[in-house]
Amino acid sequence: MASIHTNEVLIDCQSVWKIFGDKAPAAMEAVAKRGLSKKQILQQYNCVVGVSDASLQVHRGEIFCIMGLSGSGKSTLIRLLNRLIAPSFGKVLVKGRDLSALDATELRQMRAQNIGMVFQSVALLPHRTVLENAAFGLEVQGIAKAERNRTAQAALEKVGLGDWLNRYPAELSGGMQQRVGLARAIASDPEIILMDEPFSALDPLIRRQLQDEFRQLTKELGKSAVFITHDLDEAIRIGDRIAIMKDGVIIQVGTAEDIVLNPADQYVADFVAGISRLHLIKAHSVMVPVADYQRQHPGSDIGTLARTSPEADIDELIGLAMQSDRDAVAVLDSGTVVGIVTARSLLAGVKGTPIGEQAAAA
Numbered sequence: 001m002a003s004i005h006t007n008e009v010l011i012d013c014q015s016v017w018k019i020f021g022d023k024a025p026a027a028m029e030a031v032a033k034r035g036l037s038k039k040q041i042l043q044q045y046n047c048v049v050g051v052s053d054a055s056l057q058v059h060r061g062e063i064f065c066i067m068g069l070s071g072s073g074k075s076t077l078i079r080l081l082n083r084l085i086a087p088s089f090g091k092v093l094v095k096g097r098d099l100s101a102l103d104a105t106e107l108r109q110m111r112a113q114n115i116g117m118v119f120q121s122v123a124l125l126p127h128r129t130v131l132e133n134a135a136f137g138l139e140v141q142g143i144a145k146a147e148r149n150r151t152a153q154a155a156l157e158k159v160g161l162g163d164w165l166n167r168y169p170a171e172l173s174g175g176m177q178q179r180v181g182l183a184r185a186i187a188s189d190p191e192i193i194l195m196d197e198p199f200s201a202l203d204p205l206i207r208r209q210l211q212d213e214f215r216q217l218t219k220e221l222g223k224s225a226v227f228i229t230h231d232l233d234e235a236i237r238i239g240d241r242i243a244i245m246k247d248g249v250i251i252q253v254g255t256a257e258d259i260v261l262n263p264a265d266q267y268v269a270d271f272v273a274g275i276s277r278l279h280l281i282k283a284h285s286v287m288v289p290v291a292d293y294q295r296q297h298p299g300s301d302i303g304t305l306a307r308t309s310p311e312a313d314i315d316e317l318i319g320l321a322m323q324s325d326r327d328a329v330a331v332l333d334s335g336t337v338v339g340i341v342t343a344r345s346l347l348a349g350v351k352g353t354p355i356g357e358q359a360a361a362a
């Protein structure tokens, strides 16, 4: 799942809190001064903590998934990222600009140009055609009809709905309606697309297809995205990085591989337990240092081993090891052998054990 993302930070969410309820400001003060727990805030202030001290950064070109069970705070967090709601504490910067400092016009402009949103229910306008629905964001921005229709048509073609321009939403399946929602977001051409569980109402096959298309399209267009899901498989399939939330708190941020190999706590470990490692764990995470291999296999010529790259996954490594008469594979980076994957490291990879623990267990 290699991808091109840069270090430029597009969204910088700094220690953000959202507390709901009439006494939210007092509750927030109590949190700051006395460090009250979520439960205490509910008991003493009758307020609900939606998001608790969340910090994250989304880079240009990145697909960032926020994963958590129902009620963990995902929707609240994504709504804070384009100021559909304002934080009780903390700051959200989009391209370096503090959202709380923007006036209504600037905020509208920011949402149109920089940070567009696709919701779980796409809310298509029933009496408008597919084309008019896809062009809706541009219409709101005051773009002339001919131009907005041209742009919307191109976006609909990208999502495979080029033949459906003059149909009405009721004539479309759920998956197709989601595609119109996606086309609407693409047509508006924001740098960052926020997606709140857009595929959750779809059946599994269509859903997987849309996940792959969404990832491919986002990368092709050079967009960045924040994608909410309660499904870890979906997060892994789509995300370059994943934030895992529980009770309003982000408990871990990392690549799927990081999270599977080094879960931050038992909660995350339980979550990732059922995930297949075959395509997730890469050679660089399970290879042993060349010196260690040579110590254990004196006289072995690493020059004659099968070769692969640090990004090769376990599935590919097993194939390579099986094809050769040696049960080890050399990992090369820019022509240099940087490590060796052994039969033991393959087993550890399938199990999802990081290399440090392998060494300790050896």
Ligand SMILES: Nc1ncnc2c1ncn2[C@@H]1O[C@H](COP(=O)(O)OP(=O)(O)OP(=O)(O)O)[C@@H](O)[C@H]1O
Pocket (backbone or CB within 6 Å): 020, 021, 048, 049, 050, 051, 068, 069, 070, 071, 072, 073, 074, 075, 076, 077, 230
């Ligand atoms: N407007 C609101 N007023 C009061 N409490 C709210 C409000 N919005 C969210 N909450 C509370 O904040 C917490 C987080 O909710 P949120 O909707 O962000 O979770 P979620 O992870 O998106 O859940 P789901 O997957 O079910 O949509 C919940 O306890 C919820 O009850």
